Amino acid sequence: MIKNIIIGNYIPVVSIIHKLDPRTKLFISMIFMISLFVASKYLLALSIISVLLLVSISGISIKKFFKSAKGVSFFIIFSSVLNIFYSQGEVVFRYYFITITKLGIENCIFYALRMLNLIFMSSIISFTTLPSDMVYGIEYFLQFLKIFKINTQDISLIISISLRFIPVIFEETNKIIIAQKSRGANFEEKNIIKRTKTYLNILFPMFYSCFKRASDLAVALESRCYNNSIKHTKLKKFKLKKIDYLFIFLFILHLILIIIISKIFLK
Numbered sequence: 001m002i003k004n005i006i007i008g009n010y011i012p013v014v015s016i017i018h019k020l021d022p023r024t025k026l027f028i029s030m031i032f033m034i035s036l037f038v039a040s041k042y043l044l045a046l047s048i049i050s051v052l053l054l055v056s057i058s059g060i061s062i063k064k065f066f067k068s069a070k071g072v073s074f075f076i077i078f079s080s081v082l083n084i085f086y087s088q089g090e091v092v093f094r095y096y097f098i099t100i101t102k103l104g105i106e107n108c109i110f111y112a113l114r115m116l117n118l119i120f121m122s123s124i125i126s127f128t129t130l131p132s133d134m135v136y137g138i139e140y141f142l143q144f145l146k147i148f149k150i151n152t153q154d155i156s157l158i159i160s161i162s163l164r165f166i167p168v169i170f171e172e173t174n175k176i177i178i179a180q181k182s183r184g185a186n187f188e189e190k191n192i193i194k195r196t197k198t199y200l201n202i203l204f205p206m207f208y209s210c211f212k213r214a215s216d217l218a219v220a221l222e223s224r225c226y227n228n229s230i231k232h233t234k235l236k237k238f239k240l241k242k243i244d245y246l247f248i249f250l251f252i253l254h255l256i257l258i259i260i261i262s263k264i265f266l267k
Contacts, residue, residue: 009167011127015059016243018128022137024244025125028251032121035255041110043258048113050254051120061128069116069122076119080112131163136238161217165210172209176202 011020017025037048055062084104091101125134132175141155146152185198209255 009127010130011060011064013059013128015053015057017058017129018125019243020128020247021238021240022129022133023140023238023245024142024240024247025129026134026137028247029121029125031251031255033118035251036114036117038255039107039258039263040262043261044110044113044117046254046258047117050251051117051124054124056122058124058128064127065120065123068126069119072119076112076115079115080108083107083111108150131160132183133236134163136158136236165213168213169206169210173206175203176205177207 032047032050036044039047055065084097084100084107088101088103090103091099135156138159139152142152142155145155178200180198181187185201187195187198197225
């Protein structure tokens with residue numbers, strides 16, 4: 001299961017999406033998320049089309065996106081299925097206290113597609129943006145916190161380290177699973193109690209490995225005289241281009257269209 005999770009991995013491909021400014025990608029992702037929650041069931045098709053267009057021009061195989069969604073498939077299914085039992089309307093199936101309605105099935109499909117769109121959009125940003133570039137974009141949008149005398153460089157450093165640690169943690173976990181399997185551990189055990197105990201044997205070495213890496217990183221920062229009170233310069237200089245403004249305009253237009261159609265035509 002762990003080996004299928006590819007969150008936080010940057011995939012180096014030459015595409016328009018890769019060349020976009022990280023601030024643009026973060027901004028359009030926020031606009032897209034707003035449009036997802038504003039869109040009704042019938043307007044969700046516009047968001048699906050938008051995501052599929054981004055996937056097609058990203059130069060990354062769609063299998064990668066489904067693979068990233070596979071890691072959280074249980075959460076998607078569980079949260080979507082709950083909508084079946086908490087909706088009223090025309091009854092399709094009834095068995096004792098279990099009642100499934102037509103509206104419940106529609107809501108289940110709607111929420112599943114909405115979450116899948118959300119994961120695909122997050123994956124597009126993750127796959128096409130270097131962690132260091134993404135941190136710059138996040139730090140740029142957090143500049144308003146300086147008013148409250150909050151050091152945004154600390155926040156950006158924490159985010160940067162966290163993003164870099166995600167694939168490392170998954171890789172370490174895979175190694176631990178392989179080591180435990182070689183010792184006879186059965187991860188396909190049907191008994192829930194035994195299976196839980198088996199997975200506990202992964203957690204303790206994984207946490208130990210994480211804390212050790214964090215300690216080594218702290219020592220490395222101190223040995224290099226890292227000082228968060230000094231204003232640090234940037235290795236790259238980012239500047240918005242025409243293509244960035246085009247994408248920003250298109251996604252704002254996308255949001256406006258969804259709001260107008262929802263308010264006027266689908267009352």
